[in-house]
Amino acid sequence: MKIDINSDVGESFGIYTLGNDAALMPYITSANIACGFHAGDPFVMKRTVALALKHYVKIGAHPGFDDLAGFGRKTMNISPAEVGPLMHYQIGALYGIVRAQGGELHHVKPHGALYNMAVKSDVLAEAVVVAVKAFNPALFLYGLPNSALERAAHKYDLPFKAEIYADRNLTDEGMLVPRDASNAMIHDVDVSAEQIMRVIEEGCALSVHGKCIPMRGETVCVHGDNPAAVTFAKTLYARLK
Numbered sequence: 001m002k003i004d005i006n007s008d009v010g011e012s013f014g015i016y017t018l019g020n021d022a023a024l025m026p027y028i029t030s031a032n033i034a035c036g037f038h039a040g041d042p043f044v045m046k047r048t049v050a051l052a053l054k055h056y057v058k059i060g061a062h063p064g065f066d067d068l069a070g071f072g073r074k075t076m077n078i079s080p081a082e083v084g085p086l087m088h089y090q091i092g093a094l095y096g097i098v099r100a101q102g103g104e105l106h107h108v109k110p111h112g113a114l115y116n117m118a119v120k121s122d123v124l125a126e127a128v129v130v131a132v133k134a135f136n137p138a139l140f141l142y143g144l145p146n147s148a149l150e151r152a153a154h155k156y157d158l159p160f161k162a163e164i165y166a167d168r169n170l171t172d173e174g175m176l177v178p179r180d181a182s183n184a185m186i187h188d189v190d191v192s193a194e195q196i197m198r199v200i201e202e203g204c205a206l207s208v209h210g211k212c213i214p215m216r217g218e219t220v221c222v223h224g225d226n227p228a229a230v231t232f233a234k235t236l237y238a239r240l241k
Contacts, residue, residue, distance in 0.1 A: 001200070003200060003217065003218065003219070003220060003240050004029045004030050004058075004161065004218060004219035004220070005027065005028045005029050005030070005219070005220050005222065005233060005236060005237060005240070006028060006029070006030035006031070006032055006060070006109070006142065006163070006219050006220065006221050006222075007024055007028045007030075007031060007032065007221065007222045007223070007224045007229065007233065008032045008034070008062055008109075008111065008221070008223055008224045008225070009021045009024065009025075009031050009032065009033055009034070009048055009052075009224040010031070010033040010034045010039070010040045010044050010045055010047075010048035010049075010062075011034045011038075011039035011040060011044075011071075011224060011225055012039070012040070012044045013039055013040060013041055013044065013068070014041060018039065018224075018225050019224035019225050019229060020224075020229070020230055021047075021048055021051055021224065022051060023230045024222075024224060024229055024230055024233055025051050025052065025054070025055040025057055026055055027230070027233035027234050027236075027237040028057055028222070028233055028237075029057060029058060030057060030058040030059075030060055030106070030107065030142075030219060031048065031051075031052045031057045031058070031059055031060065032060045032061070032062035032107075032109045032111075032142070032221075033045060033048050033049065033052070033059060033060065033061065033062055033094055034062050034064075034111070035061055035062060035063050035064075035090030035091065035093050035094045036090065036093060037063065037064055037065065037066045037067070037068070037072065037086075037090055038064035038065060038066075038067055038068065038070075038071055038072025038073075038111050038112055039068070039071060039072070042093075042097070045093070045094060045097050046097050046101070049094075049097050049098050049101055049103060050101060052103070053101060053102070053103050058106040058107065059094075059098055059103055059104070059105055059106055060105070060106055060107035060108055060109055060140075060142065061090060061091040061094045061095070061105065061107075061108045061109075062108075062109055062110075062111045063086065063087045063089075063090035063091055063108070063110060063111060063114070064090075064110065064111030064112045064113070064114050064115075065078070065086075065111075065112065065113055065114055066086070067112075067113075071112065072111050072112035072113060072114070073112040073113050073179060074113055075113045075116075075117065076113060078114075078117075078124075080123055080124060080126070080127035081127075083124065083127035083128055083131055084127065084130065084131040084134065087108070087110075087128065087131040087132070087135075088131060088134075088135060091105075091108060091132075091135050092135075095135075105136070105139060106139070106140060107139055107140035107141065107142055107161070108132045108135075108139055108140070108141055108142070109141070109142035109143070109163070110128055110143075110149075114128075115143070115144075116176065116178075118143075118148060118149050119143060119144045119147035119148055119149050119175065119176075120147070120148055120175065121148055122148045122151065122152065124148070125147070125148035125149045125151065125152040126152045126155070126156070128141070128149065128152070129141060129149070129152040129153050129155075129156045129158050130156060132158060133156055133158050137157075137158065138159070139158075139159070140159045140160065140161050141153050141158055141159065141160050141161070142160075142161050142163045142219055142221075143160065143161075143162070143163055144162075144163060144174075144175070144176070145162035145163070145164070145174075145215055145216055145217070146174055146214075146215070147174075147175075150162065161218045161219045162215075162216050162217055162218045162219070163217070163218070163219050163220075163221055164196065164199050164205065164215065164217035164219075164220055164221070165220070165221050165223075166186070166192045166195075166196060166220050166221060166222045166232050166233075166236055167185055167186050167187075167192060167221075167222060167223055167226050167228075167229075167232055168184065168185060168186065168221075168223075169183055169184060169185065169186055169207075169208045170205055170206075170207045170208065170213060171207055171208065172207045172208075172209055172211045172213070174205070174207075174213045174215065177208060183208050185226075187228070189228065189231055189232050189235045190235075192232060192235075192236070193235055193236060193239050196217070196220055196236060196239070196240075197239060199215050199216065199217045200217060200240075203215065203216055220236060220240075222236065
């Protein structure tokens with residue numbers, strides 16, 4: 001069995017640095033690269049793509065809301081018709097930078113509020129899936145298992161990878177605990193590793209209240225903006241090997 005480790009990277013902007021992408025790359029196998037709306041810029045995108053290619057890391061687009069100030073985490077009122085152009089603009093920008101460096105685009109993972117809204121809304125999830133499939137039907141969609149995103153991917157026959165989180169807690173319904181909650185994040189790397197191994201070996205994730213949630217994971221996400229991201233990635237990399 002092979003488990004992918006992915007991380008949201010390329011989230012610096014101009015003179016502002018966020019995350020330690022160079023230190024993270026040796027311990028991940030997929031990179032979700034910000035496309036300039038919630039974070040990133042053309043120069044950061046180019047550097048991050050070069051890093052991924054150097055370490056043989058699969059490259060994915062990480063499109064989100066046009067919300068630089070809020071880091072793409074503010075819920076926005078968006079219609080399904082707006083989802084396609086929003087995503088195509090960003091995926092296309094990264095695709096151009098990837099191709100110019102001789103690489104290939106492997107997957108798409110929506111970012112932040114767009115992701116959180118699409119895992120719950122069948123209408124938005126279908127808009128996301130249709131947008132990805134229209135761009136390239138061979139691209140994988142990374143998303144939360146047992147969610148609207150997974151249902152839509154199966155409906156439209158788009159390749160899907162079930163994503164579990166190394167550093168986020170789950171509600172009793174199997175959704176991510178909202179970031180504004182005090183218990184949204186997992187800070188203990190050992191607790192994180194135990195949760196991931198439980199999902200892989202037992203098909204069960206524990207909610208914040210200790211409920212066993214049936215869950216599978218094909219890719220594990222470590223948020224690149226987490227100050228402990230490198231420690232989390234190194235530990236998971238060693239445990240999974």
